[in-house]
Amino acid sequence: MSTPGRGLHGRVLDTLGPAITAGEYPAGSVLRTDELAQRFEVSRSVMREAVRVLESMHLVESRRRVGVTVLPECEWNVYDPQVIRWRLAGSERPRQLRSLTVLRSAVEPVAAGLAARHATAEQCAELTECALGMVANSRGHRLEEYLFHDVAFHRVILTASGNEMFARLGGVVAEVLAGRTHHDVMFEDPDPAAVTLHVQVAEAVRARDAERAERLTREITEGALQELDILAP
Amino acid sequence: MSTPGRGLHGRVLDTLGPAITAGEYPAGSVLRTDELAQRFEVSRSVMREAVRVLESMHLVESRRRVGVTVLPECEWNVYDPQVIRWRLAGSERPRQLRSLTVLRSAVEPVAAGLAARHATAEQCAELTECALGMVANSRGHRLEEYLFHDVAFHRVILTASGNEMFARLGGVVAEVLAGRTHHDVMFEDPDPAAVTLHVQVAEAVRARDAERAERLTREITEGALQELDILAP
DNA sequence: CCGGAATAAAAAGTCAGACTTATATGTCAC
DNA sequence: GTGACATATAAGTCTGACTTTTTATTCCGG
Numbered sequence: 233m234s235t236p237g238r239g240l241h242g243r244v245l246d247t248l249g250p251a252i253t254a255g256e257y258p259a260g261s262v263l264r265t266d267e268l269a270q271r272f273e274v275s276r277s278v279m280r281e282a283v284r285v286l287e288s289m290h291l292v293e294s295r296r297r298v299g300v301t302v303l304p305e306c307e308w309n310v311y312d313p314q315v316i317r318w319r320l321a322g323s324e325r326p327r328q329l330r331s332l333t334v335l336r337s338a339v340e341p342v343a344a345g346l347a348a349r350h351a352t353a354e355q356c357a358e359l360t361e362c363a364l365g366m367v368a369n370s371r372g373h374r375l376e377e378y379l380f381h382d383v384a385f386h387r388v389i390l391t392a393s394g395n396e397m398f399a400r401l402g403g404v405v406a407e408v409l410a411g412r413t414h415h416d417v418m419f420e421d422p423d424p425a426a427v428t429l430h431v432q433v434a435e436a437v438r439a440r441d442a443e444r445a446e447r448l449t450r451e452i453t454e455g456a457l458q459e460l461d462i463l464a465p
Numbered sequence: 466m467s468t469p470g471r472g473l474h475g476r477v478l479d480t481l482g483p484a485i486t487a488g489e490y491p492a493g494s495v496l497r498t499d500e501l502a503q504r505f506e507v508s509r510s511v512m513r514e515a516v517r518v519l520e521s522m523h524l525v526e527s528r529r530r531v532g533v534t535v536l537p538e539c540e541w542n543v544y545d546p547q548v549i550r551w552r553l554a555g556s557e558r559p560r561q562l563r564s565l566t567v568l569r570s571a572v573e574p575v576a577a578g579l580a581a582r583h584a585t586a587e588q589c590a591e592l593t594e595c596a597l598g599m600v601a602n603s604r605g606h607r608l609e610e611y612l613f614h615d616v617a618f619h620r621v622i623l624t625a626s627g628n629e630m631f632a633r634l635g636g637v638v639a640e641v642l643a644g645r646t647h648h649d650v651m652f653e654d655p656d657p658a659a660v661t662l663h664v665q666v667a668e669a670v671r672a673r674d675a676e677r678a679e680r681l682t683r684e685i686t687e688g689a690l691q692e693l694d695i696l697a698p
Numbered sequence: 699c700c701g702g703a704a705t706a707a708a709a710a711g712t713c714a715g716a717c718t719t720a721t722a723t724g725t726c727a728c
Numbered sequence: 729g730t731g732a733c734a735t736a737t738a739a740g741t742c743t744g745a746c747t748t749t750t751t752a753t754t755c756c757g758g
Contacts, residue, residue, distance in 0.1 A: 239740070264710090265710070274741085275741060280711085281513060281514055281517045284518055285517055296708090296749045297709050297710070297751055298709075305629075306632070311544030312521075313542070331629050335630045343571070395567050395568070473711080497738070497739090508714070509713090510713070510714095527739070529719075529722095530723095
């Protein structure tokens with residue numbers, strides 16, 4: 233996914249990042265740049281660049297005479313796509329998936345409401361196309377094809393909202409949906425009710441009915457919450 | 466605010482980051498590490514570290530034989546607190562403030578609902594204390610004191626939700642509220658209706674009434690949207 | 699015995715220079 | 729025009745020496 237290790241410092245991060253986010257080094261652990269450089273068999277310069285990146289993610293803090301200190305989880309930039317990917321790859325995956333699904337439940341309904349106001353004709357068409365693609369692949373264990381259209385659908389909604397903060401969550405939603413299909417629940421065909429809801433959302437957006445689009449999307453995300461046993465109102 | 470320029474590379478970022486996010490270098494612009502190092506009068510090692518950080522924020526992309534290319538705005542990690550700060554400091558401030566306020570309107574009501582379910586007794590007490598602080602400073606141009614309690618109130622809500630993704634938005638909300646008080650609207654005392662709503666939210670959370678907490682918070686955020694002339698449903 | 703100042707040590711930070719590697723681009727034969 | 733080859737360019741990497749900051753220790757006077 234994305235760009236795995238372009239350059240030596242990237243390789244180092246591919247190992248160190250997951251290790252830190254997995255809690256392998258508890259908060260407060262102190263690492264030394266020189267030692268790390270030796271361990272990964274890279275020069276100090278490369279190691280320093282890697283540490284700088286970790287520092288910009290607030291995963292670690294570098295202080296003179298002390299070393300590179302691992303920061304507590306509450307400091308991490310949990311919205312950084314890289315951090316999200318690292319955490320989703322580790323043992324904290326279930327918890328991470330829950331957090332992100334709750335975030336979805338807050339954002340997507342509002343985004344859908346805005347999409348109903350701002351979506352271009354082209355985006356409306358895309359949305360309908362995605363929904364139809366979901367219908368077409370909702371039976372017969374065509375999970376991958378279904379996922380593809382599902383991800384596209386939610387991406388269009390988030391983008392069409394016209395809000396850049398929402399649009400940037402497209403990747404997050406893609407990860408959550410993919411995670412659900414590949415690892416957790418959904419061993420059989422998707423819930424027909426959910427499929428219908430997607431079609432209805434597409435219709436509501438096309439009809440410029442913001443309130444209806446928001447309400448229907450809220451039903452979708454509440455379904456996602458229930459799948460993960462998160463209590464819904 | 467935060468940690469301005471810890472180290473040479475930080476100084477460079479303090480200049481280069483705002484310049485890029487302000488659109489001073491249009492997407493596609495190509496910079497060269499050596500040239501930048503000369504311009505900022507630092508060694509290439511330092512410059513490289515700065516570029517690595519910008520790269521991890523997806524503000525630029527570094528490619529061999531080409532240089533450091535500025536990426537289009539849609540690629541930026543707009544959830545990175547540093548990026549948010551840079552953008553809020555530039556000419557895009559109003560647009561950024563709108564984006565963030567819309568995000569608030571999506572997140573905070575859901576967070577309040579969750580807070581009503583998960584808040585500890587101590588957090589309920591804090592919430593009440595903040596609300597009372599807001600009431601006490603809602604008259605007589607005590608804007609700074611009001612802001613202080615307002616920020617604290619929303620921070621507690623987001624933290625008490627128990628969702629780390631929500632909790633991490635505390636800083637964002639603080640920036641938005643501070644921005645509103647210091648630059649944009651609100652030259653006089655805050656809207657009494659808004660103050661009352663905060664008190665009622667605190668009560669609802671204390672009473673474990675999730676639905677009511679969510680609805681009242683939605684009223685608060687819709688007020689914030691209206692202040693910025695963003696159409697509300 | 700204690701406290702504060704001088705001192706030492708440790709680790710990050712910085713710099714300069716040489717070298718390597720990937721790659722965009724231009725050239726030439728076909 | 730197309731494809732193979734050569735070349736120039738800028739990032740990438742490594743090394744080693746030096747500086748700076750901050751912590752810990754030592755030592756002296758009270």
